[in-house]
Amino acid sequence: MDSAAPQTSRFPWRYALAGVCAALILFCSAQALSVFFANTSSPLVALGSTIIDFTPAWLKDWAIKLFGTNDKLFLFVVLTVVAAVLAGLVGLLARRNMRAAVTLVGVLAFILGVSVLSWSNASLVDVVPTLMGAVLGLGVLVWLTDVARRAAASSSLNTEPNPTETGAARRKFLLGATGSAALSLPAVGVAQTFRGAQNVVESARSALGLPPAKVKVPALPSGADLKVTGVSPFMTPNEDFYRIDTALSMPRIGPQSWSLRVHGMVEHEFTLTYDELVAKDLVEHYLTLICVSNEVSGDLVGNAKWLGYPLREILKQASPLPGADMVLSTSKDGFSASTPLEVLTDTREALLAVGMNGEPLPLDHGFPVRVVVPGLYGYVSATKWVVDLEVTRFQDKAAYWTSRGWSERGLVKMSSRIEAPRSFAQVPTGSVVFGGTAWAQTIGISKVEVQIDDGPWQEAELSTLVFADTWRQWRYEWKDATSGSHTATVRATNSGGELQTQTPADPAPDGASGWHRLQFTVA
Structure with missing residues (x-):
């Protein structure tokens, strides 16, 4: 019997660890070196973005439903675990056939490239x-x-072991393995610190003042926020605003290097710089943004005051040709959204936004310029880091998510939700205060009703209407709450008299619908 087999098979964990250490060096050194290249040169980020690109709509929706704004963190965790397992298997293969292991690493490098x-x-x-x-x-x-x-050979059962030699071999392996890990991880930290020092975009944003608005929104009326405990405030702070996009590595664009190309089926193609944009007559507008992946009771929705230039004026300057019916907006990272041309040329305040809640756009919300459009879900309108507007036709071009099975036009559906109390909460007897938000963009909410158990529908108190494009808070007090388990249901009516549909629908392919119903206990 070949003595090599028992020598190596007694310590397979060493080979698996060798594979993991090699993977650490590969990814960490590549990440560290990528600081001297474009943000897109990071192989792990590139691989993650490729996976997102090929993710089916139903799987993407499941991930967002389960993990919310932590969906990217979940992807990185899964990638790390899968990479570690595969690396261990490559290490075990190297024990038997180094040529095959080297070939697999070459295949991996090719895929990453x-x-x-x-x-x-x-x-x-x-x-x-x-x-x-x-x-x-x-x-x-x-x-x-x-x-x-060598470590396995020095511990062979078929020879008289030499404790000194065996201990030295083991120490050499452990030092090599731990040294590889110890060198790789700090290298990434140092490189990221260097990237931060290199990157002047955050500094440029911090030093940037917002230009004055030509058209300012009026001061918020006192009744715009009912201040019900547990209910979202009328204005969502920037740091709390949801973030759903496909960018694993955020594009970083300085204001002076940003430009927007407007082209396609137009009489006049042109390029707009940041200085030219902010020199125009900017307007303020309150607008609620909603992600198409938002459940009826979900939190992928936020309201902010935006500052920007009307897109209808941009398109008026370009003069779209007859037959055009869509504008394809493209981000610096390649994401695209298809927006109906008529939506961008009517009277609604669809904006090329440069400000959010009184400050320049945050980096993760599209700095320096993004698109915001009332009445449409973000996947067909709210392009961050926008650098290109192409006037075209739906039949000729398909955007990022519409080519993956989502609806072409993505009209926001009327919705209402109960935010307080939460599902399965226990509340005291006596008086129970319910509260939440409702929206029907471009039309506005005129009424919200609450039903306790299977009782009659009761009209809730509404906050003061600010704009039809924003959500409205509502409040309802159940004064004689009785002990036991109960349900509460909410529904809304828009300003045109249309009742929110009771028919439930999943977010894919064109947004969730249905009445929000929750259970709670009075004790």
């Missing part, structure tokens, strides 16, 4: 960090595998 190049603004030079990381990772794999073999 293709992911990097799949970015719309990537170039061949952006693959350099991946290639260098793969070379370093392979070097660590070969070296640690050899050390593991």
Whole structure:
């Protein structure tokens, strides 16, 4: 019997650990080196973005439903776990067949390189960090595998063990493995610190003052916020505003380097700079944004005061040609949204926004310029980091999510929700105060009703209407709450007299619908 088999098979964990350490070196060194290249050169970010690109609509919706705004963190955790398992398997394969293991690493590097190049603004030079990381990772794999073999050989059952030699071999392997991990992780931290020092976009944003608005919104009336405990305030603070997008690595664009190309089926193509944009007659507008993945009772919705320039004026300058019916807006990172042309040219305040709640757009909300459009879900309108507007036709072009099965036009559905008390809450007997928000964009909410158990519908108190494009808070007090388990249901009516549909629908493909109903206990 070949003595090599028992020598190596007694310590398989060493080979798996060698594979994991090699993967650490590959990804961490590539990430560290990517600081000297474009943001898109990070292989892990590129791979994650490729996975998002090919994620079916139902799976994307499930992830957002389950993890909300932590969906990207979940993706990175899954990628890390899968990468660690695969790396361990590659290490075990290297024990038997190093050539096959090297081939697998080469295949992985190829996939990562293709992911990097799949970015719309990537170039061949952006693959350099991946290639260098793969070379370093392979070097660590070969070296640690050899050390593991020597450690196993020194402990062979078929020879008289030499404690000194065995201990030295084991220490060498452990030092090599821990050293690889100890060097790789801090390298990423140092590189990210250097990237932060390199990146002047945050500094430019912090130093940037908002230009004055030509058209200001009036001061909020006192009744705009009912101040019910547990209910979202009328204005959502920037740091609490939901973020759902496809960007794993946020584009960082300085105001002076930003420009917008307007082209396609137009009489006059032109390019707009940031200075030219903010020199125009900017307007303020309160607008509630809703993600299409939002459940009837969900929190992927927020209200803010936006500052920007009307898109109808941009398109008026371009003069769309007859037959055009869509504007394809494209982000710096390649995301695109298809917005009906008529929505951007009517009287609603669809904006090229530069400000949010009295400050420049936050980096993760599209700085320096994004699109906001009343009446449409964000996936067909709210393009962040926008750099391109193409006037075209629905039959000729498809946007990012519409090409993945979501509805073409994405009209926001009327909705209402109970925010207080929460589902399955226990409240004291006597008086129970219910509260929540409702919206019917471009039309406005005129009435909200609450039903306790199967009793009659009772009209709730509404906050003062600010704009038809924003949500309204509502409040209802059940004064004679009786002990036991109960349900509460809410429904809304818009200013046109239309009642919110009771028919339930999932978010995909065009937004959720149905009446929000919850259970609670009075004790």
